[in-house]
Amino acid sequence: MRLPWPAVVAGLLAALVGGAGLIRGATPQSAAAGPGPSAAPPIVVTNAWLRPPVPPTDSVAVYFTIYNTTGQPDTLESVVSGAGASAGLHYVIDGQMTATTSITVPAKANLALAPATGHVMISGLYGPIVAGQTINLELNFANAGPVDVAAKVIPLLAPAPGTVTTSGATK
Amino acid sequence: MNRLVLTLLAAATVLLAGCSGSHPSAKPSELNDHTGAGPYFGAGLVPPQPRPSFTLTDTAGKAFSFGAQTAGHPTLLYFGYTQCPDVCPETFADVHQALATLPPSMQKQVYVVFVTTDVKHDTATVIKKWLSNFDLGGSATYVGLRGTQAQINAAQAAAHIPLAEDGGQTHSAQLLLYGTDDYARVTFLQSTNEVQAIAHDLPLVAKA
Numbered sequence: 001m002r003l004p005w006p007a008v009v010a011g012l013l014a015a016l017v018g019g020a021g022l023i024r025g026a027t028p029q030s031a032a033a034g035p036g037p038s039a040a041p042p043i044v045v046t047n048a049w050l051r052p053p054v055p056p057t058d059s060v061a062v063y064f065t066i067y068n069t070t071g072q073p074d075t076l077e078s079v080v081s082g083a084g085a086s087a088g089l090h091y092v093i094d095g096q097m098t099a100t101t102s103i104t105v106p107a108k109a110n111l112a113l114a115p116a117t118g119h120v121m122i123s124g125l126y127g128p129i130v131a132g133q134t135i136n137l138e139l140n141f142a143n144a145g146p147v148d149v150a151a152k153v154i155p156l157l158a159p160a161p162g163t164v165t166t167s168g169a170t171k
Numbered sequence: 172m173n174r175l176v177l178t179l180l181a182a183a184t185v186l187l188a189g190c191s192g193s194h195p196s197a198k199p200s201e202l203n204d205h206t207g208a209g210p211y212f213g214a215g216l217v218p219p220q221p222r223p224s225f226t227l228t229d230t231a232g233k234a235f236s237f238g239a240q241t242a243g244h245p246t247l248l249y250f251g252y253t254q255c256p257d258v259c260p261e262t263f264a265d266v267h268q269a270l271a272t273l274p275p276s277m278q279k280q281v282y283v284v285f286v287t288t289d290v291k292h293d294t295a296t297v298i299k300k301w302l303s304n305f306d307l308g309g310s311a312t313y314v315g316l317r318g319t320q321a322q323i324n325a326a327q328a329a330a331h332i333p334l335a336e337d338g339g340q341t342h343s344a345q346l347l348l349y350g351t352d353d354y355a356r357v358t359f360l361q362s363t364n365e366v367q368a369i370a371h372d373l374p375l376v377a378k379a
Contacts, residue, residue: 051260051261051264053256054253054260054301054304054305055300055301055304056253056254056297056300056301057253057254057255057256057260057301058254059254059256060256061256061257061261090257097257097258114363115257115258115261115361115362115363116360116361116362116363119256119257121256121257123256156260156264156304156305157264157267157268157305157307158264159268159366160261160264160265160363162363
């Protein structure tokens, strides 16, 4: 299933709205994004998704892509989720998946947390997570401050969003 | 101090994962670059690895002799654990999607074998329930296997897989594919084109 451009744009818009609008009550610096159409938030998060936990698993891995629109590197320092007791960063460092305290996104660059590279692991889930839901994360960046992300729960056996599939694999 | 260094070196040498999976040798992007040996989309194995012989216990409590009972069948072999949050479910979701692209007559030949690396928590019931989430609507035969730590270690060694550590939570992310000639000539690692790679390579090692 190839991502159609309208969906990508919609996702981007949603992330923009999320980045700019959902930081209500957070640090004032987010207001720097401003109301103008040309004001991009410092951090844009797109394509946030996860699969439902597979019983007996009591944790989920959330994937997304971070775009740092600024000219300075920014560092994702912590993650908060209401979906479970704990949320942590896992990233492949030197070939191995490693629990880490921070991930730096280079200036003007994308960083993808994908099944082969890293994820946010939420453990001690408070309740069932089923396809069609969204779960909310707050990503805290050193420079940009908090960024709220709504991650879409895809069906367990659905293709991972953004992956390459053969034409026959599309359902 | 020396002991710490040695421990770190040992950990680095086997390239195992912190929470779930790892990439045993090169980077996955390199391995999935279609530049490997042979016609495969996955990572070519040179030399090919013979189908290993090991006997573990299936989810019905019966002895399962991997080498004998899967002989002659296209077989996907994976070592992981059911509490794994990322690579294991991703890999099995990918296998499901790849199998769905194959004709039912080919699916019927295929064995998908999951061997738990978590001997403490993964009981027969747990493994059976976990696999049932992926074994849906297809004709392939899914097998879940468990055993003592010594048996699991021996099975990994026989399959040329780095031994899992940390109660099985640090394990290889390899998905080995054995063909009807009982050799694995290709292995897969979690990547954005794993479905495509499995769907492409499996028919190459199945009977026409």
